[in-house]
Amino acid sequence: MSMSSAVSNFSNMTDLLRSVITRIYAESPYLLHVLYALQRKFLHISDEAVREVAAHLDLPTSQVDAVVEFYAFFHKIPRGRYDILFSNCTSCGYMAGGVDLMAMFGRRLGIAVGKTRGDGLVSMDQTSCIGMCDHGAALLVNGMPITSLDGPMIDSIAALVEAATPLEDWPAEWFYVEGNIRVSGLLLKDDLSEGISLRAMLALGAVGSLSEIIQSGLRGRGGAGFSTGMKWQLCRDAQGAAHYVVCNADEGEPGTFKDRVLLHSYADSLFEGMTVCAFAIGAKQGYLYLRAEYRYLLSHLQSVLTRRRELGLLGVGILGQPGFSFDIDIVVGAGAYICGEESALIESLEGKRGIPRVRPPFPVTHGYLGQPTVVNNVETFIAAAHIVLRGSAWFRAVGTGKSVGSKILSISGDCAAPGIYEYPFGVTIRQVLDDCGAKDVLAVQIGGPSGTLINRAEFDRRLDFDDLSTGGSLMIFNQARDLLAVIVNFAHFFAHESCGFCTPCRVGTTLLKNGLDKIAGGHGTQYDLDEMQRIAALVKYRSHCGLGQTAANPILDGLQRFPQAFEQRLVHSDEPHFDLDAALEEARQVSHRDDTAAHIK
Amino acid sequence: MSADTKQNTITIDGQEIPFLAGQTIMDAALAAGVYIPHLCHRQGLTPHGSCKLCVVDIASKSVTACTMPAMAGQQISNNTPALNEARKTITQMLFIEGNHICPSCEKCGDCTLQAMAYHLGMLDGHFPQFFQRREVDASHPTVMLDRDRCILCELCVRASREVDGKNVFDIAGRGTNAHLIVNSTSGKLVDSDLETSDMAAHICPVGAILIKKSGYKVPIGQRTFDLHKVSEIGLEKTILTKVRQPDE
Structure with a gap:
């Protein structure tokens, strides 16, 4: 391997670590990027690496250690040279096709979940939704997605891994991810050509642009629906040494993949929108926080940024305006759903664990580095770019009531045509289900696991901020589904995240x-069911942030709308709080026994 | 108090309480002698808001008293059966998440978690135990770190940074894998700059950070919570200075 020869060029591991850290940090001064480089090169982040990073970045060793242990894609124990992560989402997970593809892969290569094979060739684990839900079962191999998995592909992948075939020599078409745009509305009709919104913005001026956003009635597309214009205004008015624009491209909600498509095909619109925001609030620096699962889009996004700098659309004196300078850096996460929460995202940008901050104060006054910061969703910035170009009236003409404009949906699960659908706000669930070819629908999860689970009687409800609000995920489950298994999957997701x-x-x-x-x-x-209800209510009402406050939703919705899914599994006698047989597992392992007498039935 | 400090009032369980600009609900309550249960809060340290024992309701909205700014006219519910039931459940969660051995723990009687359980009428852990494996660090000559009892309140983290001017502790991992770590090259307490006189060595509300060779100097029956209720101790003004032990 190239690694061993590289090692021999240095007198010792310490020198090698230092050279990698120095080089990466000079290129991109972010703790997460340095740790990623070390993880890729050495397949883990050793205690020595932690100490060297801490010394070089002048951080406490404990902070670096804490970050390594927080993010799912950093490891203190070596992973394989092929690190395979199967999505465990109900739409793009290893069980999506009804067959356990992860177990199949494990059998082919003689490897257990969460383990690295003895020869160091391959490691295998599961990971939270990787945003490939319109493509069936999917995995990441060394961070690169492969979608539409089935049994024969698993065999092929296992053979390529066993033969240590470099990823460059794997079938290129495996790594191509189709966008699957099915219905286009206001925003998806075209990617804004370079600078078109910025010219409109300059004509309007900063105050005029902001006023256009306020008048448009645009609300945040992440799901919470806060007024974008008000957010920008509050940030503009806040005192600070610097103002920042942050784009939240950490769409981790299972079933959501619209940002994947937007980042791939509408990057110019996005960067126009971020630049408009910078102009309106007086920011010189912006950040795109990209989820690690979309790292494969990084080079594309960077090339768009480079081209925009060459065209004078980013950098010093944008479009010849001497007073307007703005640039965008991309920071890639490392596997943590919580970083989609805006204050946790900011903590992560600052090179810390993604722990949601105490609010108030809010990011508009105390955000990145304690300075006034606007954090908006990818779709929100794209909408803003269109509004500045086409006017607030154009935007207000679509939608309903206080939910103006369109919503881009990621539709997955049991339907004929999963993909991206853009609708005016106010569309009924029934219409959406008809359009995507969903038959015999039992339930729909609106807004992902943190959203709302609805049943057949509710299909005339509407998608808008007043009825069913959604960040964009819409997962369909038909009559053949075991709904309890779906809810169990979501519960595991939240406990993990x-x-x-x-x-x-x-x-x-x-x-x-x-x-x-x-x-x-x-x-x-x-009794257990009653306990679920009680704990779920406590978690919902007493948790610190949106993750906890929504984590119990699938259980509460499920108990309310599909009680039979739970009740049919109950035993009608008293049982202890724990599984007696499972409790003996450790004793069986220690005693190397698995015979009948070692089990309680 | 500066001349321009505006005095106003909030209402807790029907009792009107004055507050000063910049105070949290907890600050105002404690200053007025109103006890709101808390574990991760200590006057003088940056409020944390993680234990959630101090949850109170404003209208039907749950807020964390130690971090929520007091605002004129707030109608706050605090000492209600429903809130104390929620607090009891949260306390039970802390008990079953860790490995707590009250009768044989040397912090018995001086432990705020134990006192909180009594205060809230908690009779058992209620939930199945997690039985997590937690590392013990006995490397330091005078301070013992037993993570079995750690409730992740981060009082030691903050005391070290804000009072001792050091940075001995941090939290790593996530979810139920979150655990206290030590800022030293080996990750062991002995290689950190923690000293017995540090606030961080004494602030632990449970039996996770203990001063060695002092465990049974005060006999059981004469310890803090043998003599006082947690609601009395919780109202005391804590003076955040370094403590010098008599044997130093």
Whole structure:
């Protein structure tokens, strides 16, 4: 391998570590990027690497250590040269096709989940939704997505790994990710050509541009729906040494993949929108926080930024305006759903664990580096670019009530045509289901696991901020689905992604996960169901941030709308709080026994 | 108090309480002698808002008293059966997440978590134990770190930074894998610059950070919470200075 020869060129590992750290940090001064480079090169981040990074970046060793242990894509124990991560999402996960592809892959290569094979060739694990939900089962190999997996492909991948074939020599078409845009509305009709919105913005002036955004009634597309114009105004008015524009491209909500398509095909519109925001609030620096699962889009995004700099659309004196300078850096995350929460995202940008901040104060006054900061969703910035170009009236003409404009949906699950659909706000669920060819629908998860689970009786409800609000995920489950399995999947997701800061979410999401596992495993009683209800209510009302406050939604919605999915699994006798047989597992392993007498049935 | 400091009032359980600009609900309550249960809060340290024992309701909205700024006219519910039930459940969560051994723990009687459990009428852990494996660090000559009891309140993290002028502790990992780590090259306490006189060595509300060779100097029955309720101790003005032990 190239690594061993590289190692021999240095007198010792310390020198090699230092050279990598120095080079990467000079290129891109972000802790997450330095740690990523080390993870890729050495397949783990050793204690020595942590110490060297801390010394070079002048950070406490404990901060670097804390960050390494927080993000799912950093490891203190070596991963394989081929690091395979199967999505565990209900739409793009390893079970999406009904067959356990991860187990199949594990059998082919003789490897267990979460482990690295003895020869160091390959490691395999599961990861939260990787945003490939319109393509069926998907995985990441060394960060590169492969979609539309099936049994034969698993065999092929296993063979390529076993033969240590370099990724460059794998079939190129495997790595191509189709956009699947099915219905285009206001924003998807075209990618704004370079500078067109910026020229409109200059004609309007900063105050005029901001006023146009305020008058448009645009609300944040991440799901919360805060007025974008008001956010920009508050930030503009806030005192600070510098103002910042941050784009939240950390779409981690299972079932969401619209940002993937927007970043791939509408990057110019996005950067126009961020630049408009910078002009309106007086920012000189912007950041695009890209989720690690979309790292494969990084070189494309960087080439768009480079071209925009060459065209005078970014950098010093944009479009010849001496007073207007603005540039954008891309910072890539490292596997943490919580970083989609805006204050956790800012913490992550600052090279820390993604722990949501105490609010107030809000990022508009105390954001990145404590300075006034606008954080908006990818789709919000794109809408802003269009509004400045076409006017607020153009935008207000579409939509309903207080939900103006369009919403871009990521539709996945049991339907004929999964993909991207853009609708005016106010569209009914029934219309959406008809358009994507969904038949025999049992339930729809609106807004991903953190959103709302609805049943057939509710298909005339509308997608807007007053009825069903959504960041864009829409997962369809038909009559053949085991809905309890879906809810169990979501409970595991939240327990895995809880940041661990506050007690109700940290402990509560794990209690919910364990309780649901017990019920799904056929060991639950009515008592357990009542407990689920009680814990879920506590987690929902008493947690620190949006993650905890929504983590119990699938359970609460499920209990309300699909009680039979739970009740049919209950046993009608008293059982202990734990699975007696499972409790013996450790003893069986220690004693190397697995015979009948070592089990309790 | 500066001349321009505006005095105003909030209402907690029907009782009107004055507050000063910049105070949180917790600050105002404690100053007025109104106890709001808390574990991760200590006057003088940056409020944290993580334990969630101090949740109170304003209208039907849950807020964290130690971080929420007091604002004129707030109608706050605090000492209600529903809130104390929620607090009891949160306390039970802290108990079953860690490995707590009250009867044999040397912090018994001096432990705020234990006192909180009594205060809230908690009779058992209620939930299945997590039985997590937590590392013990006995490397330091005078300070013991037993993560089994750690409740992740970060009082030691903040005390070290804000009072001791050091940076001995941090939290790593996420979810239920979150754990206290030590800022030293080996990750061991012995290689950190923690000293017995540091506030961080004494601030632990539970039995996670203990001063060695002092565990049973005060007999059980005469310890802090044997003599006082947590609601009395919680109202005391804490003076955040370094503590010098008599044997130093």
